[in-house]
Amino acid sequence: MLGYESKYEQLVFKHRLINVVLSVWQLIAQRLWSWRFLVTTAIAVMAYLEAATLSYALLSLDRGDALPLWLPAGVAFASGFLTNHMALPGIVLGDLLLTQGFGAPLWETVGSA
DSSP: OTTOOSHHHHHHHHHHHHHHHHHHHHHHHHHTTOHHHHHHHHHHHHHHHHHHHHHHHHHTOOTTSOOSOOHHHHHHHHHHHHTTTTTHHHHHHHHHHHHHHTTOOHHHHHHHO
8 A cells, every 4th residue: 555564654644644634624614614714615616717717718728728827826826825725625626616617537626626
């Protein structure tokens, strides 16, 4: 598994991974009750998708082509910086929706986010 030599290293890796997942889940669960978090996430999703649409419209390329300018990257950076990382779940959700809209397989969608 992942090139680890001993069972102990595998167990340590699994333990650390579980701790990280639980910590993230606790953080999300604490913030999900906040209306501010929900509104910020919704705005981030809409802004990311609109920036992607604008990026494709300005460059008038097909959706499969590589773009020299990717406006949603700036939206993601600015919203993460201005909202103290509260908008990052919305950015990830927007990227998942955008990639899934291209008809990409699920593993590719999750990998791109």
